[in-house]
Amino acid sequence: MTAIQFDSFGLAPFIKKEEYEELKPQLAFAQELLFEKKGAGSAYTDWVDWASTFDPTEEEKIQRRAQKVQGQSKVLVVIGIGGSYLGGKMALDFLKSPWYNDLASDSETKVYFAGNQLSAMALRQLLRVIGDQDFSVNVISKSGQTTEAALAFRFFKEALIKRYGKEKASERIIATTDAKQGTLRAETTAAGYDNLVVPNGIGGRFSVLTAVGLLPLAVAGVDIHALLAGAAKAEQYYASKELSQNPALLYAASRRILYDKGYTTEILANWEPSLQYFGEWWKQLMGESEGKNQKGIYPSSANYSTDLHSFGQYIQEGRRNLFETVVRINQVAEDLAVPKMAENGDGLAYLEGKTLDEVNQTAADGVVLAHIDGGVPNMAVRVAKQDEASLGELIYFFEMAVAISGYLFAINPFNQPGVEAYKTAMFALLGKPGYESQSKAYRDRLQK
């Protein structure tokens, strides 16, 4: 049985059945491009059967590294950005808790993330949070030369060396990077760090089920075997050529039909704070895959009911180019009965006998109806529960959908050429060797 269900009830007023029929040849073509590795970027599609073909010795290696970290440290600092950060953070929050570090018992290793921005304040504060706790570092960079991650690594190397001395510091570092290329690989080889490999055929944003996401998760006690097993099962479900049998295909088709009608912004909404970073992970997956050649759906996210009291007004009555995909959890791991009170001063006696999750689910139902009435097409992805098997499937569902979607847009869903523009400007302004010729032009524009 699948762990997720796709609910298209909220699309009925916006999409006619015939519109799906018309799209079927294009969907079949997109699937052919992906599965037969004939499409643009096909060298980066190894994620398609990654989980089902996962090498057990790689899993053992990850577990051994995780056990070593657990044995030596109270804290693991995971350094990385984009796909080398968001998958691990998203899965940790989803499977454990956004407050995992606060709730961790003495025998558990806390996991903090660094190198996902360039903030001096954030770095200093994280160093203070670690304080005198023993710590290890997992530096993750597929390319091995991303500035944010490399710079944060330099600071943490300094902190490790100060604390443990040069030799012992190296024993607390695990590098997850390309097998052969990049400055991080070269440094790893020279310094003899423990290391894991980011597979060549899987791009950063598709890498959560590789060592990139799996090591930090294993350190936090997540069952990585079950996570992979969930994704492996999903490979069968979401390969179906039959639109009515394949929710990932239906989701991709629905997004495309909506886009053609002018619904160019998608909101991925959730009703659980532990899914906030699911939205962040999803935004990279969708935005970096689709946003090319002046095309693509703009990915945004919302955390309900919090955001109903901030930009909920816009969703209900603002410009009508929005559609919404809501990730809903059928069975929450922890619930609370609304307390019974002798007095009804707060006017909430009508909720007695219900649980807080029942109120939350009812609010979610109400919002669907309100948003449909406000002209916002609505889809729901219903997840059985927040466990490893469900998350493995959920990850694969969105990866498959965006690959199909990218081919429907006739773009390469697996590259990210546009990200280089900011890097070029930043390097030229910082004076990185090799960027001298562009430096003056950028400085003149900023009048610096």
Ligand SMILES: O=P(O)(O)OC[C@H]1O[C@](O)(CO)[C@@H](O)[C@@H]1O
């Ligand atoms: O793992 P790396 O190579 O450090 O890259 C981090 C992120 O940076 C990007 O390459 C964009 O610059 C993303 O695609 C990637 O997820």
